[in-house]
Amino acid sequence: MGTFNIIKPSSIGTVVGGRGNGAGTIPGWESNGVGSTDANLCDGLILGLDQYLALANTGISNSSIEFGMDQSTNIFELDGSPAISFNNLPSGFTITSGILTINLNSNFAGTFTCGYGFNPSFQQINDFTGNQGFVSYEIVLSTNISALQFLLNKISIAAALDTTFAVPPGTILGLLSLLNYSFTGTYEIQAVVISPISIENTSPARVGDKIIINSTLPILLGATQIQLTYPGHEIILDLLTPSLTIDGVIYYWLNFVFIQTDFQIQFYLPFGFGRFAGLVTVTLIGNGTQFSGSVLAGVLNVLYADASGIYSLTEGQTNDTLYFRDGYTTDIKFLFLNSENEIYDDNYFSMKQERLRMLAMNDFEYEDYEDYEDNFFTITGALRIPVTTIETEIPSPFVMTAFLP
């Protein structure tokens, strides 16, 4: 058994109430005296009274901030050693106990709440009313959890002003400060069970991608279900009565798993994930003969891509061509302005017909405009979802004949 210390959160989740400027002159969350970037806020949580995370001077009720942890940032200190990331934790790392401590400092006159939760629920740990001064608060994890479970559930820390606490914006309220964060506990390295079953896919997968599960032992014909789980949701592919069940609703789908042999199962990642992107646990359920119970096959990193849209069936086409939207981008265009516009003052852009919000100031000084008199230009930025296409194979063309004598 050893001790671990999660030195700080690595990401900022939802921030309600805005972000300050670090100087306490703009209402919102900030790391006092530093700033309000994600990194500033994470750092502010672990600092002391001289430099703390604060909700400053805001009249916005129900303000809150949420922190999360990821798998790639070096935040795990084991037995006092330099911090490593979750991905570099030793096999079998299991948290056996943990204490999360936060100090609160407030001079609010109203009610506020501090708590933690497994995202997205928020478990209130206490209510405070009036000026509390300095309060130390501890949260004890009551059950053993694996580090993976800990991260998948995105444990978060939050502080919120009560909804009843509404005052005119801009009113000087003072500070609600979170500081001296610490999260320590014990861990052990549990015996690692070598499973014969594993997922072959190593790259992130999208809905419609082929997923291959291999086994080093001839047992996969004994699988009766494939369960795909992610926080709050479960998708089940039933192999005995071919069907697809999404969060308890059965979607009858013949032959969804199209290859099932002793050593391999192949299936297409079904729809049903909505807009989810993240880690999905894949579990096989045995029939009690080749293997019993549920066996973890692995974890899939599922990416979201919006393939919705209008399609046409096309004669002679031997694959499916799908719309592919997997994120946002900002197009940058040079907008050349005609040379008839003389520049008389710094308010040049207000003279243009283009809407102001579409015009981004570039770095030119006033004198520069004269230098570029014949080629005035500025830059427009337009947010859009890029739509490309992706070629996919037609899912499982498959027939099975009747029983033949």
Place this chain on the structure above:
Amino acid sequence: MSVRDHQGLTLNKFNGLWNIEDPDSAPSDHFTECSNISFLGQSSSFKTRLGIDISQTTLVPLSNIRRIYNYATQTANTLIILTYDDISGFGSIYHVVSPTIVYGPLLTITGMTDFAFVPYAGRGYISPFSDYANGDLTFQKGLANEFVYVYDGLGNPARKAAGNSLSGVMTVANGAAGHTDSGFHIFGFVSQTVSGYNAPPSILTSFTSAAGSSVSFGSIPTSGDPSVVKRLLVATKVLPTFNGDLTGYQFFFVPNAVINNNTATSLNDISFYDSELLADASHLLNNYTSIPAGASLSSYHNRLCVAATATDISLILVSQPGEPEAINQISGLIVVPLDGNPITNAQEMRDVFYVFKRSKTVAYSDNGGEPSSWPLIPIDSALGTFVHGIATVLDSGSASIDFLIVATYQGISSFNGRYATPELSWKVSNYWTKLDRNMFGNVQIMNAPIQKLILIALPNRQLLIGDYRNGMDWKNMRWSPWNFSMGINTIGIVNIDEIILGADVF
């Protein structure tokens, strides 16, 4: 028996999926599983289904498609499409004219997860609806506090069908020398929209005309509705007595007394005799000025029919012939016998108006009188259909004339006044009955007679394909489910035989 004695069985016919309760009953020329298969002509060969390609080549194609309707305008076969933003909760309707031209959104309404649509004289009538839960049952009815909308087919935003009457007061006086039947008249004006809807007579004003004079009208209000293009004068014949109720008399359109704009405020020197007052306008007094949204839109005898409104799931609102927005609030109503289930669909066939609930079918026949007087004809007390459960044909957006292909809880049936049994989908009855009944509102059927295919969008975001090149009966239909990497939930056809599929985020 030794292997030497084994007689080989030649498989030379493949007639698609066989999925009834007893899988051992599958004949050797059928498959017990059969996914993503197309059949080749009338032969017994088969191949992998056709691939799909994107249908829009615009920079920002529509996404999250909930419903597709064929929309035959006066110049082209196009599509009307509902998208639904599951984050904001807004449903938006677009008019897709070609792969590169999209009009819209024509209409955006919170909570519009589905809509009914019927083309009429080049225009399109739109009724937003959504799912409602009643205990364990889910059914569809018109959105509360929403209305039927009309779209002009030209890319302009859809507007509420029907419209309000004029408000205000006007002046009436004797005009130049002319003629009227002297005596006490009541005059008023009817506003007419660009889609031909006549609002109820309003700004009713009494006036005693003189025999040798025409009548002139001043300070005539204009309408705030930009779709109003005309205002028509209406009048009573001479009233020997008057009880003080301006609306309690019969009004007629006065011949040649029309203001052909929505700007002029006077109409002068109108002469007429009472004997010329032939076109009755009284029925307009009881018309809806805005038509409640329903889950079903259909047409019968050139009338627009709206059914399953938010407040009355068994009510059908029937318009005047040729005036789809003129629905009388008294005589234009049909109440289908109440059974707790909403009206789901309605369809004209062979001059009869068939009305469907999820498990009931009745009919009405136009007897020449008002719709409320049409006699009820029970058809089937066990079988009915769903909001998109009647197949449309080609790109017409309407059903076959001589028979219907109908989705019922028992399967896909042909209907020619009675449901044919066994149903067309008898061979896949086990597959059909395992579908989630509460999601049958998503079932949509399309008949592609060129390819001889019946395409059914299923609640499980899959297509069920029925090939009837060997005959449209339960024995000769060949079935195959098709699935895709995304959730297909609606279908349509353009350009005679181009099959369109719509997918949402699921």
